[in-house]
Amino acid sequence: MGQERKKKQERPKPPDEDGAANPEVAKKGKKIKEDLDKLLDEIDEILEENAEEFVKSYVQRGGE
Amino acid sequence: MRRRIRGTEVEYGTEVYIGREPARRRYFFGSEFQYGADIFFEVLQKRYLSERLFYPHRNVFLRNGARFYVDTGFHPEWATPEADSSFDLVADEKAGELILEEVAEETNKILASKGLGVGVTFFKNNVDTENNTYGCHESYLMSCDPEFRWERLLLLLAPHLISRQLYAGAGQVHEYMVRGRWSYFLSQRAHKIMFCLHGGTTEHRALINTRNEPHADDEKYRRLHIILGDSNIQPAAIFLKTETTVMALDMIEDGFLEQTPFGEDGHKFLRAIREFAEDQTLRKACELGGKNITLINLQEFYRDKARLFCEQAEADPERKFALELWDKVIEAAKKPRPHEALAPYADWALKQVIIERDMERRGYGRKTSGLERIPLPGKDYSQNRKPLTVYERLKYLDVWYHALHPIGRKIRESSGIEPYEIVTPEAIAEARYVPSSRNTRAMARHRQILAAEELAERNKWTLSLNVDWQWFKASRNDTPVLIAGAKLMSDPYDPRLRFGSLSSPETPETDSGRDGP
Numbered sequence: 001m002g003q004e005r006k007k008k009q010e011r012p013k014p015p016d017e018d019g020a021a022n023p024e025v026a027k028k029g030k031k032i033k034e035d036l037d038k039l040l041d042e043i044d045e046i047l048e049e050n051a052e053e054f055v056k057s058y059v060q061r062g063g064e
Numbered sequence: 065m066r067r068r069i070r071g072t073e074v075e076y077g078t079e080v081y082i083g084r085e086p087a088r089r090r091y092f093f094g095s096e097f098q099y100g101a102d103i104f105f106e107v108l109q110k111r112y113l114s115e116r117l118f119y120p121h122r123n124v125f126l127r128n129g130a131r132f133y134v135d136t137g138f139h140p141e142w143a144t145p146e147a148d149s150s151f152d153l154v155a156d157e158k159a160g161e162l163i164l165e166e167v168a169e170e171t172n173k174i175l176a177s178k179g180l181g182v183g184v185t186f187f188k189n190n191v192d193t194e195n196n197t198y199g200c201h202e203s204y205l206m207s208c209d210p211e212f213r214w215e216r217l218l219l220l221l222a223p224h225l226i227s228r229q230l231y232a233g234a235g236q237v238h239e240y241m242v243r244g245r246w247s248y249f250l251s252q253r254a255h256k257i258m259f260c261l262h263g264g265t266t267e268h269r270a271l272i273n274t275r276n277e278p279h280a281d282d283e284k285y286r287r288l289h290i291i292l293g294d295s296n297i298q299p300a301a302i303f304l305k306t307e308t309t310v311m312a313l314d315m316i317e318d319g320f321l322e323q324t325p326f327g328e329d330g331h332k333f334l335r336a337i338r339e340f341a342e343d344q345t346l347r348k349a350c351e352l353g354g355k356n357i358t359l360i361n362l363q364e365f366y367r368d369k370a371r372l373f374c375e376q377a378e379a380d381p382e383r384k385f386a387l388e389l390w391d392k393v394i395e396a397a398k399k400p401r402p403h404e405a406l407a408p409y410a411d412w413a414l415k416q417v418i419i420e421r422d423m424e425r426r427g428y429g430r431k432t433s434g435l436e437r438i439p440l441p442g443k444d445y446s447q448n449r450k451p452l453t454v455y456e457r458l459k460y461l462d463v464w465y466h467a468l469h470p471i472g473r474k475i476r477e478s479s480g481i482e483p484y485e486i487v488t489p490e491a492i493a494e495a496r497y498v499p500s501s502r503n504t505r506a507m508a509r510h511r512q513i514l515a516a517e518e519l520a521e522r523n524k525w526t527l528s529l530n531v532d533w534q535w536f537k538a539s540r541n542d543t544p545v546l547i548a549g550a551k552l553m554s555d556p557y558d559p560r561l562r563f564g565s566l567s568s569p570e571t572p573e574t575d576s577g578r579d580g581p
Contacts, residue, residue: 032480036478036480039474039477039478040421040425040478042474043474043475043478044440046471046474047452047456047457047460047461048440048443048449048452050086050460051452051456051457051459051460052450052452052456053085053086054079054086054460054463054464055193055455055456055459055460056088056193057079057085057086057087057088057089057193058077058079058086058187058192058193058463059088059089059192059193059194059196060077060078060091060137060139060192060196060198061091061094061136061137061138061139061196062136062137062196062197062198062266063075063135063136063137063139063141063197063198063199063266064075064135064136064198064199064201064265064266064291
């Protein structure tokens with residue numbers, strides 16, 4: 001009954017630990033790291049812009 | 065394998081933005097933003113219901129059988145349709161996230177275009193910044209057994225419920241009253257549970273909630289209502305939280321699990337759930353049944369029993385998958401830095417990876433006071449702006465991890481870790497329009513809504529809807545044209561389209577009567 005609808009994906013294999021063995025992997029690894037660093041910088045900006053006010057304001061009524 | 069209906073009701077937190085500033089204690093679905101909430105419900109219905117149908121109240125059932133409404137404390141709540149598979153539940157719950165984010169974004173655009181700088185963001189978590197809480201409630205249909213005793217269910221199920229946080233905890237940065245002192249919990253709800261057994265949900269939250277509203281034939285079924293779980297973003301967490309509990313209930317109802325070695329003192333379970341939550345190394349042992357037991361030990365017990373139980377039953381690929389995933393997370397939990405191994409599966413673990421990355425980049429640690437300020441290199445703090453405190457950084461990451469918003473996704477992505485997927489994006493996308501389980505009452509509701517749409521279209525009518533789990537009515541100007549009464553809708557496993565006659569809603573009707581007056 002529709003197992004195809006719910007194909008479970010195997011978690012993608014983690015990138016090679018030993019980048020030195022394969023320069024392509026090393027280059028890709030570096031790019032991934034650069035992208036990640038950019039993302040982390042972006043998050044720093046988001047934090048600086050928003051965190052203080054948000055933490056003061058995020059108060060809910062409380063539900064169930 | 066026995067079929068069992070399951071579902072979740074997720075209460076969302078909301079933040080209202082007025083211009084670009086968050087508004088404290090203003091509730092988008094409360095009385096002061098009627099206009100905005102009205103637009104939200106309009107957009108929701110326009111996108112996910114025919115324009116010829118409408119709900120006059122803020123209580124909407126969609127074509128996919130799910131329910132969206134405003135609950136206690138102005139919390140919007142998403143209830144999944146009746147599912148008989150945990151895979152389906154994952155797709156249905158994730159579809160809810162997609163829909164709410166999409167509708168919020170559209171609503172905010174409309175409000176902005178009207179010059180009203182008010183917007184809403186949804187948060188799929190369980191605690192705010194003042195420790196108020198809102199829940200993720202699970203429902204599991206059980207058989208009505210005259211021998212049923214709550215105390216017995218407590219002893220057999222609670223050891224599982226208090227230790228599921230291993231994979232199902234959503235993680236929380238907690239600030240203590242002692243200034244600057246903070247800690248990290250595995251679970252957001254663990255410290256909110258004050259009772260072993262209780263029927264309440266706001267003042268008195270219990271390990272096992274004793275409310276029984278089956279929304280079904282109450283002589284055949286009871287609905288177990290679990291309120292101590294966290295809201296999860298990680299699909300593996302949603303899946304395992306649900307499927308392991310289903311397996312435990314199967315074992316209990318079949319008499320396969322008749323006792324545990326974990327003692328008969330419910331209060332020890334209450335203490336243990338908190339003590340486990342306070343230890344990210346997962347090594348904390350609590351005395352239960354005369355032995356020192358960790359939450360890994362508890363999960364191993366249920367996993368081992370479940371494996372034996374499933375071996376005795378007919379082979380089922382979904383169960384096999386669930387047991388293998390259960391194995392994976394237990395093995396991961398035993399690793400020296402368990403949060404790293406568990407990060408693809410559990411929200412608390414992924415969140416901890418994110419937090420540790422921030423600590424590493426910004427040079428602070430677990431022992432740093434929450435009040436200490438962290439200046440960013442190269443940033444100018446001379447004009448009024450002060451560097452953020454450790455607590456502000458952590459709490460923002462903690463809560464926005466759960467945001468139905470691009471920033472939420474960015475924060476989770478910043479971990480560098482891929483989540484372990486349970487269902488395909490296509491299955492989730494489809495679940496916005498059709499219930500994932502095709503053989504339950506959700507499908508009946510789906511068909512009823514489609515029938516109402518068809519009737520309205522054919523006659524160029526507008527119909528108002530009044531729908532509940534066990535009820536369906538479509539009316540034209542207060543006159544019912546389609547109706548299905550509670551008795552007719554009392555079987556949660558019946559997917560067939562059915563209507564009652566207008567004079568007798570409980571009596572099944574033949575096709576010919578459905579063209580209306």
